[in-house]
Amino acid sequence: MIIDCHGHYTTSPPQHEAWRAQQIAALKDGVAPPPRPAISDDEIRESIEGGQLRIQRERGTDLTIFSPRAAGMGHHLASAEANAVWSEACNDLVHRVVELFPRNFAGVCQLPQAAGVGPENCIAELRRCVEELGFIGCNLNPDPSGGHWSGLPLTDRSWYPLYEAMVELDVPAMIHVSSSCNPNFHATGAHYINGDTSAFMQLLQADLFADFPTLKFIIPHGGGAVPYHWGRYRGLAQDMKRPLLTDYLLNNVFFDTCVYHQPGAELLAKVIPAKNILFASETIGAVQGIDPETGHYFDDTRRYIDAIEWLSDADRQRIYEDNARAVYGRLSAQLERQRSTEGATT
Numbered sequence: 001m002i003i004d005c006h007g008h009y010t011t012s013p014p015q016h017e018a019w020r021a022q023q024i025a026a027l028k029d030g031v032a033p034p035p036r037p038a039i040s041d042d043e044i045r046e047s048i049e050g051g052q053l054r055i056q057r058e059r060g061t062d063l064t065i066f067s068p069r070a071a072g073m074g075h076h077l078a079s080a081e082a083n084a085v086w087s088e089a090c091n092d093l094v095h096r097v098v099e100l101f102p103r104n105f106a107g108v109c110q111l112p113q114a115a116g117v118g119p120e121n122c123i124a125e126l127r128r129c130v131e132e133l134g135f136i137g138c139n140l141n142p143d144p145s146g147g148h149w150s151g152l153p154l155t156d157r158s159w160y161p162l163y164e165a166m167v168e169l170d171v172p173a174m175i176h177v178s179s180s181c182n183p184n185f186h187a188t189g190a191h192y193i194n195g196d197t198s199a200f201m202q203l204l205q206a207d208l209f210a211d212f213p214t215l216k217f218i219i220p221h222g223g224g225a226v227p228y229h230w231g232r233y234r235g236l237a238q239d240m241k242r243p244l245l246t247d248y249l250l251n252n253v254f255f256d257t258c259v260y261h262q263p264g265a266e267l268l269a270k271v272i273p274a275k276n277i278l279f280a281s282e283t284i285g286a287v288q289g290i291d292p293e294t295g296h297y298f299d300d301t302r303r304y305i306d307a308i309e310w311l312s313d314a315d316r317q318r319i320y321e322d323n324a325r326a327v328y329g330r331l332s333a334q335l336e337r338q339r340s341t342e343g344a345t346t
């Protein structure tokens, strides 16, 4: 089985994101936003069959761990109350995708974070998504200010109530920023990679996982700049008299394979232990074109993993399936339930 741990609903029916724009405009004008728009099952089917599902088939992957569009979260664009309504709309829509295509998708939720608001406001929505909608993880924005980084690091105790809920529910978080408030930082080219790199460094500087030994984070986009600069981070940890990174971070921190060229994927697999790498493509996402050097889509990351000749079969199996099952603690039980439902209906 090939599990892609990083997909967003970037092809949602247009009235969904149009409503968010209306909501933000209404907030600015001090009037009530319009009600959430109607979206039919057929519109959802169409948006998935021509997009994610077609790509799964073409590339031979089986299941996408699926969340609302990351740049669309826009935690810095509205109040916590408005973001709560928006998160609910986004998560409900992902839930409908999973209900329509249960073999192909598992849900991950957006959290109603907001700049200057403590993350404990996210616990109710996390619980709803996991306990009522069957989601298996969440996306956690390390910078809900959208590029100001005005909040406290991920290791600050103010994040702990949310981590306690994650541990109790057995769900990991993908550390994922949203859009950028500053044109100096292109969202997917700079802000995302900065977010990944900054989050890892925050974790390096503290002892979060001594307090939460079972808490799990996935750092996407290949871990930002981290694997490429692994020596710098090992050296910084040593200078700070920290233990070895492998001992105090790599039981809890994982990297995905959203690196869009062969040398990058090889470096990731060479530097980071295979047990810490989860297959992902972030399709349909930041980079949608074809690489003229290879003739294949940049984000067809399966090709890169398949082409690493020195990777053992056991490690490839870890990257494609086993690690995702281990990190997303609720996934295997959900797949099992799905299989038995299918067995009962056939």
Ligand SMILES: [Zn+2]
Pocket: 006, 008, 070, 176, 220, 282
């Ligand atoms: Zn993403």
